[in-house]
Amino acid sequence: MNQGISRRGLIKSGAVAAIAAPTIVPSSVFGQNAPSNRVTVGAIGLGRISRIHDMKEIHKHADAQIVAVCDLDTKRLGAGMQLVDDRYAASTGKNYSGTRGYTDYRELLAAKDVDAVLISTPDHQHAPLAVHAVGAGKHVYCQKPASLTIAEGRKMSDAVKASGKILQIGSQQRGQEPWPQFHRACELVRNGRIGKLKHVEIGLPGDPSGPEAAEMPIPSNLNYDAWLGTTPEAYYTEIRVHPQASFEDRPGWLRIEQFGAGMITGWGAHHVDIAHWGMDMEHSGPVEIWGTAEFPKSGLWDVHGPFETHARYANGVTMTISGVLPNGVKFIGDKGWIFVTRTGQVSASDPSKASDVPLLASDQKILDSVIGPNEVHLYKSPEQHRNWLDAILKGVPVSAPAEIGHRACSTCLLHHIAMKTGRRLKWDPKAERFIGDDAANAMLERPQRAKYAI
Template structure:
C-alpha cells in the first residue's frame, strides 16, 4: 500500500465479527532480555501469525516460538474466536516457558491493521490459498518479511505479481515447501543432479486424493466470522460451515476441497512434490513447455476439486513428468542407469497427512542400493543445507541472504501445478512458454492465468 494512504482509508470496515467480541490491535509487550536469555530485545525478531487455523497452531507458530531469538507478538484471523484462541495459545506457551504470567500478544481480525504495527518485523501467512498473493503483496509493501504456506498463489498471474513485488521491495520470503529441509529430498536431488542414475528421462509424482462432498444448504454466518473478508476477492457465495472451516475444533477445513479457494491436491501436495522434482531436475526457475492429461471432477456436491487424475508435462531438456493420484505418494526419478524414489516416510505435519506408516515404503529407495549409499564428492554439485525450514527462514531474516525456498522458486513450482490443473480442465494439450508465461496461440488457456476478482479485495496488478 502507498505510504500516503491514511489509516482511515487503509482500514475498511470489516463486519460484525470484529465488534466487541475481540480486542483488536494493541502494542505488544516486549519481554526483557533477562527472561529470554542472551537474545536482547533489539536483536529479537517480532513475528505475527496471520491465519490461525490448523496448520498455524500445530506447525507454523510452534516452529517459530521455540526459538529464543524470535517472539510471536501478534495473531490475526477473520474468525474472532480463532484469533482469541491463538492469543491464548501463544501466551500459554510463553507463560510456561517463562514460569510467569505473560500477556504480550495482540489480537486482530483485520490483517491490514496488523500490518500497520511498526513493531512487527515479519509475518507468517497461513491463510486459505485465495488470500496468499494479495496478503503477501500487502505485507512486503508494509515492510514485512514473510513465511507463507504453499502454494504461492491461486493463479499464475497472481504468483508472478507476488514474486515481482517481493524482489522489488527486497524482503525475505520463504514458502512452506519444507521438503527442501528434509535430508532425503536434498540427497535425492543431489544424486540425480550428479548423474547417479545416468541421464534423467522421466519423473513420476504421486499425490494423495480428495473425496467429493454432499450438497450443502445455506446456513447463517456465525457472528464471530467476517465471512465477506474470508471470501476475499472470490465471488460471493452462501455460507455453510463445510465451505469454510469447523466452528468447533481445528479439523481439516472444507475450503481445501472447493475450487473457488484452491485447486485441490494438485497444488495442495503438488506444490511439495513438484518443487522437489524441480530441485532435482534443475528446473527451479522455469517450467514445462507442454502439458496434457485428464481428470474426473465431481458432478454434484459442495466439494468440487479434481478427483482421480493423470497429467503429463514435457520440459525443454526433454524430461517428461507424470503426475497422478494413482501413483505412490512421493517422487520417482527414472534415468538411463536406474531410478530413485523419495517420499516423506513417516514424517507428518498434521495428523491427516497421508504418510507411509507401516506399508513398507522407504523414505529413500533406488534400483540399486549403491546409488543411495554413494557419497557426494567435494567437486560435485552440493545443494543448500537446511535442517529446519522455519529456522532457515529466521536465519535469513538476520543475514538478509535468500532462504532455501525463495519466492521465484515458489512461484515456478506453483505455476507448474496450476498448468497441470488447467490441462485437467481443458482436457487437451497445452503449449507453454515459461519465459513469457503465456500459452502459445491459445486465448482460452491464457484467460485462465487469472480469475475475476471482487474489487473490494482485488490484487491490483
C-alpha cells in the same frame, strides 16, 4: 503503544474492542536475546496449520517472538492469543499475557514493532497477503501453494523482488529437518547417479466429492466477506469454510475450486518443487502439458478426484502426476531410478535387474555414493522456519524463495488447467503464456473483487 485486541476482552465479552497493549516485553521473559537480535513476528491465520506447524516452529527459537496474531474469526483469534500466551508462559515459567490480536491484517502490518509475518491462511489469501506484507516492509513466511492463479503468483514474486524483503515459501521438504532424504535424492540425481534423467513420476492423491450443503447463518464471530477475499460472493455454509468447533478437522475450503485447485497444488506444490530441484528446473517450467481428471458432478466440494496428467520440458524430460502412483517423487534415468517419499528413506534400483523388482528394493551402490568436492552440492538448509529466521538475522539465502515457490505452484496450476481443458497445451515458461490458445490463457487469472484485489 499499538492498538490491538486483548485476549481477556475477547473471552469476557466476545466483542472486538481495541485496547492499548505493550509492545516491549521484559528481556527476562525471552532470555538473553536483545530486541535487536530477535525477530518479532505477527501470525496471520490461526487455524490448523498455524497452530500445529507455523507458530509451533517459531516458538522453538529464542531469537524470535510472536508479538501479535490476526484472524477473521474472533473465536480463532482468542484461541490463538491464548495459545501463544500459554506457550511463552510454559517455556519461561512466568505468567505471560502480552500477545496482541487483530481482526484486520492491515492493522497488524501497520504495527511498527512487527518485523515479519507468518501467512497461514487458506490458499486464495496467500498471494494478496504476501504482496501487501512486503509492501508494508515485512519479511514473510508463506504457506504453500504460493498462489491461487499463475497471474497472482507472478505479481507476488515480482513484488517480493522489488521490495528487497525476504519471503520463504513453506516447502519444508527442502530442509534437513524433518525430511533430509529429499535433499539427498536431488543431489544424487543432479550428479548423474542414475545416468541421464529421462522421466519423473509424482504420486498424489485426489479428493472425495462432498455433500450438498444448505445456506447457514453467518456466525457473528466470522467476517465472512473478508474471508472470501478476492473470490466471488457465495452463501455461507460451514463446510465451505472451516469447522467452528475444531482445529483438527480438515477445513472444507481445501476441496472447493473457488479457493484452491485441490491436491494438485495442495500436495503437488511440495512434490513438484522437489522434482524441479532434482531436474534443475527451479526457475522454469514445462513446455507442453496434457492430461485428464474426474470432477464431481454434484455437491459443494468440486476439486479434482482421480487424475493423470503429463508434461514435457525443454530438455526432453517428461513428467507424469497421478493418484495411482505411490505418494512421492520417482526420478528415472537411463542407468537407474531413485524414489523419495516422506515416509521412508531414499530408495533406488539398477535397471539391469528384473523389471518386476519391488519399488523399495535398494541399490546401495547408488545410495551410498559420495558427492565429490567438484560435483554439484545443493544448498543445505535447516528446517524451513529456522532457515527463514537465519535469512532475516544473518543474511543467508532462503531455500524456497518467492520465484522458486511460484514456479512450483505455476507448474501445478498448468496441470490443473490441462485437467480442465482436456487437451494438449503448449506453454512458454519465459513469457508465462500458452501458445496459440486464448481460452487457456484466460484461465491464468481470475476476476478479483475490487476491494480485496491485489
